[in-house]
Amino acid sequence: MALGRLGLIRLSLSHESRKRVFCAVLLPGWIERCVGAKRYLLSEDVIKLQDFQERKLASARLVTGSQGNYIVMINQKLQRKEVILKDELKLLLHLCQSAGDMVTARDAMYRYHADNRKLVQRDFRFGPLFVRLCYELGLEEMAAATLTDESMKGFFSDSTSFNIAIDMLFTKGSYESGLEVLITMKNQGVPFDKYTFTLAAATCYKLNTPESLDICTALMDEGQTKGYNIRHAYCFAVALALRQNDIGKAQSLYLQIMITDTKVCQNLKVVLLASSGAVSDAISILSAAMMPKSPLFVKKLEFSQEVIDLFRLRSEAGPHGTQVEQIVSQLALAGQVTQQTLDDMLCHTPIGKRKPEGIIQERKFSRRTRTALQSKLLSD
Secondary structure, three states: OOOOOHHHOOOOOOHHHHOOOOOOOOOOOHHHHHHHOOOOOOOHHHHOHHHHHHHHHHHHHHOOOOHHHHHHHHHHHHHOOOOOOHHHHHHHHOOOOOHHHHHHHHHHHHHHHHHOOOOOOOOOOOHHHHHHHHHHHOOHHHHHHHHOOHHHOOOOOOHHHHHHHHHHHHHOOOHHHHHHHHHHHHHOOOOOOHHHHHHHHHHHHHHOOHHHHHHHHHHHHHHHHOOOOOHHHHHHHHHHHHHOOOHHHHHHHHOOOOOOOOHHHHHHHHHHHHHOOOHHHHHHHHHHHOOOOOOOOOOOOOEEHHHHHHHHHHHOOOOOHHHHHHHHHHHHHOOOEEOOOHHHHHOOOOOOOOOOOOOOOOOOEOOOOOOEOOOOOOOO
16 A cells, blocks of 8 residues: 555654755745744634634533533532533534633543544534634644644544644644644554645655655555545645755656646746756746736746756756846736745645625525524534
8 A cells, every 4th residue: 555654654853854955956945934834724614713603602502501600510520530421522613712611621532532433423412523623722732732632632533633734734844743643543544635645745845864765665556546636735746855955756756746827836836947957948938928918817827936047047047037037027016026925926825615695595494393403503
């Protein structure tokens, strides 16, 4: 299995290895800028944090008395070693407002899991609620520690919990912890989806070691066999291979990308061509991107200033120097050179699916009985 060795690889990631600069490929300083970039990789329609927060507000209205009293009651049950019921834990996870509340929620989850460990299938997934709470409150370390705790094996049986946790760790710059969560996910047999592959490739890209490149390459093979559309993940893999000065692997990975007309793909292509000495081919891409007769409403392709700088550096000693300077000047005059870095292009938050407004109204009553529908606020 392509990912079989993932669980065996542990992190021997020194500070120096994470900041290895391959001057033969990219300009010095690029890696240092990449390490500091912290942006989300999952869209709101995947994380669903806003929806979760709305449900929390609705849950608070259902509690008789204060939320604090309910959490105190759960704490007392834990102290008396009483059974935590499903609905109690469900409501508790919708009432947490602080790190202290989260300690209670975590302990209640441990008790609930210990009492129900033998259940093969459960009718409710608590994992996404817990991880979204950690996401909301900035408790990435608690999320990672709970997900990777061997005693909680089987509690987090869904990819959503792991994906949100890895995204949160990525944003905080905790790339080693993110890889540990990924390894736990694989070892526990939780299936990877297209978001997992993107998050994993992005984490490996940030780690920037020979080991992380091996992991990333294996992941791409696995994702391809499953038929997922993981173009963004492949872009991270190509960039990682470039950072590791493995031009051959970068070219091989790039060839797996089916649609390459996006901004990040075209920028990566210019870097690949310039790094491999194919300056004339890079010139062709930049020339075609200028599109002098394109309509005003068509957004022209932009190239990062650092990619342009690399392109000029690679061509200044060759026969194409004058032509390159002309193309670069024309691109700049056309507004097609941006200060956005290649890392900015890679580490962006997807827009996600837009919900239609004013078209579909949520039904509040059953069409059959005309009675009020049960609230969705306690769903997972």
